[in-house]
Amino acid sequence: MKRTILFIITLIILSCSKYEYKSDTKRFNTITGETEYLTNIGEWKSVRKTKIEKEEERKRIEEERRLRTLKRDREIMRLSWGLEDSEKEIKYITSTRLSSTDYVNMRIENNSIYEIEKLILNHNFYNISDSTIVSEETDTLLLDIDSDKGKPFSSDIYRVYHPKTKEGTYKDWNLSIYGWSPDN
Numbered sequence: 001m002k003r004t005i006l007f008i009i010t011l012i013i014l015s016c017s018k019y020e021y022k023s024d025t026k027r028f029n030t031i032t033g034e035t036e037y038l039t040n041i042g043e044w045k046s047v048r049k050t051k052i053e054k055e056e057e058r059k060r061i062e063e064e065r066r067l068r069t070l071k072r073d074r075e076i077m078r079l080s081w082g083l084e085d086s087e088k089e090i091k092y093i094t095s096t097r098l099s100s101t102d103y104v105n106m107r108i109e110n111n112s113i114y115e116i117e118k119l120i121l122n123h124n125f126y127n128i129s130d131s132t133i134v135s136e137e138t139d140t141l142l143l144d145i146d147s148d149k150g151k152p153f154s155s156d157i158y159r160v161y162h163p164k165t166k167e168g169t170y171k172d173w174n175l176s177i178y179g180w181s182p183d184n
Contacts, residue, residue, distance in 0.1 A: 068182075069145045072117060075180040079114055090116070090177060093155070095162065104162040109155040114179035116150030118142050121160055122176075125169040134169050137161075150179065 020028040025038040034046040045053075082088030089112035095104040110116055119141040125134045139161035143149055149156040165171050 072145060072180050076117055076178050079177045079179045081177050102161055102163045103159055105157045106160050107157050111153055113152050113181055115182050116177055116179045118178040119158055120176040121173060123163055123171055123173045125166055125171045128168055128170055137163055
């Protein structure tokens with residue numbers, strides 16, 4: 001009988017000490033052998049469970065991004081644009097050359113429902129004496145699907161390749177702007 005009572009008391013003591021508290025926000029679970037942390041919402045979570053939840057969240061975000069990218073790539077279209085003084089919703093405002101480089105900062109104002117996703121600049125160089133084409137250069141700027149640039153009703157600066165005119169040549173260039181409506 002004494003053994004049974006001693007055994008029951010031992011079980012009660014062991015079951016009561018399931019956790020060893022290391023601090024106010026950290027404890028050790030003696031049954032599972034895992035360290036647990038107190039979350040912002042007052043819930044205790046093991047490191048293993050937290051890692052699993054973070055990995056599941058990372059995969060969910062990655063899948064959402066992949067699906068948004070597929071949707072964008074299916075629906076992307078060439079957008080109409082104009083100069084600063086035009087009535088167009090998308091306007092080329094200005095460009096500033098970056099010192100002596102072949103790059104410029106191009107400001108584009110987007111007052112449309114479309115999200116700008118791609119800029120293509122074509123440069124044609126012609127011989128000054130006979131106007132024959134000497135060379136062509138193209139630069140494509142594809143924005144990241146999660147970029148803050150190009151959003152509807154925004155004005156952004158894009159750094160694009162815009163080569164200087166070569167000696168003995170003149171050039172013309174054209175800009176194509178592509179976008180999509182993320183709300184469709």
